[in-house]
Amino acid sequence: MSDPTPIRVLLVDDQELIRAGFSMILEIEDHIEVVGEARDGDEAQRQVAALSPDVVLMDVQMPGTDGIAATERIVAEHPDTRVLILTTFDDDEYLFAALQAGASGFLLKNCPPEDLVSAIGLAAQGHGLLAPEVTRRVIARSTGRARHDATVLDDLTDRERDVLRALARGLSNAEIAAEMYVSSATVKSHVSRILTKLGARDRVQAVIVAFESGLMDD
Structure with missing residues (x-):
């Protein structure tokens, strides 16, 4: 019986150290393959077109085209690719902008590694997800x-x-x-x-x- 095809992941962050950290976490997982990296939204769009990843881990604040704009374009042009927003910015404006852009989930960069791995698996299966603290803010923000x-x-x-x-x-x-x-x-x-x-x-x-x-x- 052959092994299942690994989930192809593209890492998008303007900080090399962050990308390297995520790579280390993900590359020990047999069912995940990091297929590429990008430093900004424009490069992310080119990499998605070239590599057809299953899941993109997308930073929000980057020079040039930010993660929100890149997410909107990627979702529109590559509907089979899911985008997970990962950010240190615990900010409602980013949250709602990311979700409206079509992101399949929103996680903070300080989430446990196992939550990140789980989120990638869920996103690849077509399931959206929100971290519990994010769901609470959606509820609070959406009243009325x-x-x-x-x-x-x-x-x-x-x-x-x-x-x-x-x-x-x-x-x-x-x-x-x-x-x-x-x-x-x-x-x-x-x-x-x-x-x-x-x-x-x-x-x-x-x-x-x-x-x-x-x-x-x-």
Whole structure:
């Protein structure tokens, strides 16, 4: 039986020491391969086009084209590549800009190495994620904030709305299943239908809709 194809990762950060540190963490993982590095947003876009990575670890503040602008372009031009934002800047403006740009997740650079490895695996599978402290800030920031009309939720069943609320609270499929007394497979089916109905590319985008449509204000 052959080994599974490793997850191809591109590292984007203007500091060489940071890139080297992430490389050391990731290269000991059998299922992850660091295929390239970039020092700014423009170089990141060229590298994505040339290397077709599965996941990009993207810094936010860099000279020239920053991580937010690069993320938006990469997501638009390479929909199969997922972008994880990694930053030292614990700032709501960066957070919401990154999520609106289409990032699949947002982690702080001081997160434990195992969380970084886990996040890459989830992103490669098409799952979005937010660090717990980030989810709490999304909830706090989004109170009374509505940019999506509430009618965007009209096609959701009551159970799908419940699942979406749970997603927006940061619960995993297994946690939602335990809370609702259903199987994880059932939750996975609900999540898939929610994404399709909302036109969301992943869980993170669905969570944004949940907050901005006022669902979490109920």
